Amino acid sequence: MRRVGIIAAGESKFGARVGMEYEELFVEAFLEAMGQVDNLESKDIQEAFVGSLAFGGSQLGNMSALVVDSVNLIGIPASRVENACGSSGYALRYAIMSIASGINDIVIAGGVEKMQDISKATRLYWFGVAGDIKWERLSGMTFPGNYALMATRHMKEFGTKKEALSSVAVKNHDFASRNPKAQFQRKITLEQAMNAPIVAYPLNIYDCCPITDGASCVILCDLEIAKKYTDTPIEIVGFGAGTDHLALYQRESITRIDAAVKASKMAFKMANLQPKDIEVAEVHDCFTIAEILAYEDIGFCKKGDGGKMILDGETTIHGRIPVNTGGGLKAKGHPIGATGTAQIYEIFKQLRGEHENQVHDATIGLTHNVGGTGSACTVTILRRV
Amino acid sequence: MAHVSIPKYWKALPQKYRLVAGKCSNCGELNFPPTTLCKKCGQENTQKHIELKGKGTVYTYTIIGRGGAPPEFAKMQKKCGPYAIAIVELEEGLKINVQLTDCDPFKDVNIGMKVSAVFRRIYEQENVIRYGLKFRPIIE
Numbered sequence A: 001m002r003r004v005g006i007i008a009a010g011e012s013k014f015g016a017r018v019g020m021e022y023e024e025l026f027v028e029a030f031l032e033a034m035g036q037v038d039n040l041e042s043k044d045i046q047e048a049f050v051g052s053l054a055f056g057g058s059q060l061g062n063m064s065a066l067v068v069d070s071v072n073l074i075g076i077p078a079s080r081v082e083n084a085c086g087s088s089g090y091a092l093r094y095a096i097m098s099i100a101s102g103i104n105d106i107v108i109a110g111g112v113e114k115m116q117d118i119s120k121a122t123r124l125y126w127f128g129v130a131g132d133i134k135w136e137r138l139s140g141m142t143f144p145g146n147y148a149l150m151a152t153r154h155m156k157e158f159g160t161k162k163e164a165l166s167s168v169a170v171k172n173h174d175f176a177s178r179n180p181k182a183q184f185q186r187k188i189t190l191e192q193a194m195n196a197p198i199v200a201y202p203l204n205i206y207d208c209c210p211i212t213d214g215a216s217c218v219i220l221c222d223l224e225i226a227k228k229y230t231d232t233p234i235e236i237v238g239f240g241a242g243t244d245h246l247a248l249y250q251r252e253s254i255t256r257i258d259a260a261v262k263a264s265k266m267a268f269k270m271a272n273l274q275p276k277d278i279e280v281a282e283v284h285d286c287f288t289i290a291e292i293l294a295y296e297d298i299g300f301c302k303k304g305d306g307g308k309m310i311l312d313g314e315t316t317i318h319g320r321i322p323v324n325t326g327g328g329l330k331a332k333g334h335p336i337g338a339t340g341t342a343q344i345y346e347i348f349k350q351l352r353g354e355h356e357n358q359v360h361d362a363t364i365g366l367t368h369n370v371g372g373t374g375s376a377c378t379v380t381i382l383r384r385v
Numbered sequence B: 001m002a003h004v005s006i007p008k009y010w011k012a013l014p015q016k017y018r019l020v021a022g023k024c025s026n027c028g029e030l031n032f033p034p035t036t037l038c039k040k041c042g043q044e045n046t047q048k049h050i051e052l053k054g055k056g057t058v059y060t061y062t063i064i065g066r067g068g069a070p071p072e073f074a075k076m077q078k079k080c081g082p083y084a085i086a087i088v089e090l091e092e093g094l095k096i097n098v099q100l101t102d103c104d105p106f107k108d109v110n111i112g113m114k115v116s117a118v119f120r121r122i123y124e125q126e127n128v129i130r131y132g133l134k135f136r137p138i139i140e
């Protein structure tokens, strides 16, 4: 297996990008990435892997052709990768594998989603498409509702407090307040976060990620060849992935995301590292409870101690392991199919020492990207070379 | 709307009306809904159909706030307000995802509450009223 590095990473501004199309958002991300490598030309890129749910359905089929056309790469192999909110994490996986295997030398992996400019009813419909349609949806279940089921049970089993959930939102809004690309560039107080209107009890509006337009794009390269383009490539030293039952009620545990546990183990084993070696992480906080589950599933703390970990401040900038320094899905935003590689964007900047919320001298980082309510997950470990 | 076509809904009526599960004659596992391959031992076509009793306890729950219901439940929520959804652990040992009814979601529902199935209207789609099971508290 060849060693694989990231030589550039770009991201569009996240938020309500009224009037912007999928492909226009992707161009923004692509151009930022290309601008970081002086001597790389479009013709050097050999394949594209694009994550998207195609939210709203306006370009559900053959989206990859639309995307590569927008960045003048037409002709190269390209495909849309779909695993709901975990789409671009999986797009990245296939991009890495295509280089590691020797088939490609330089490829792009990215994602795009357009969620605004859509009627509320259409949006509510699309939020449900990645769940179990035949059974969960027939009970009137919603996407936040499923994570709420996990939260209620976690609170019962481990005494996790509502304050812990709200503290995740406060921390991530704080990080986002210094990120010029974030959807919400403002801090919130714990009191605000605790007392907002209920979406799906025990989750309120501040426990939920927003509706976001956005795109992200990273350029991957064989690590030997990468020297030609940059002195500071970031190596992908471990990557894992897993799946689980689509329906929450069929899973072995409601308070653990097994797909994430499997993906983490696979990535740590490949990297020959342990959770304690990670210095900065971006985890999938689509809902505040999801960040707490991520701490436990990755192994940053013991099962059941996730609530304590956030309350003790261990994941703030001064903590043992700062998490979601870009603002997370909660405050930076969650353009579904773009999120996985948007997390890579943050860690790439951290490991090159270029981040707005820089973790001092970080050399090893991790991303954790979850699809649906935990039916798919990828975990990626990156290291400064 | 969550598009569950009429033929697809019809195919699952034994589950939606009577909680028909597949008991594996090879390993004893209960599969709900019945599957071609047993979820536990992987054997093909070994499942005998049995009816679950429709009684159990709330394992975890949520309450869907006003305005948060999927489109097909929006009418019901406008009329009745927030509603509770639970994962119920049935007496037979397996779990299912159901809507709770005949209770005040904020006052009555808690983990461990005993519930039983009741036949109800679920929603209307493609001009057909879909019926199925909801669960309500057992008053002792």
Ligand SMILES: [Zn+2]
Pocket: B024, B025, B026, B027, B028, B029, B038, B039, B040, B041, B042, B043, B046
């Ligand atoms: Zn069996």
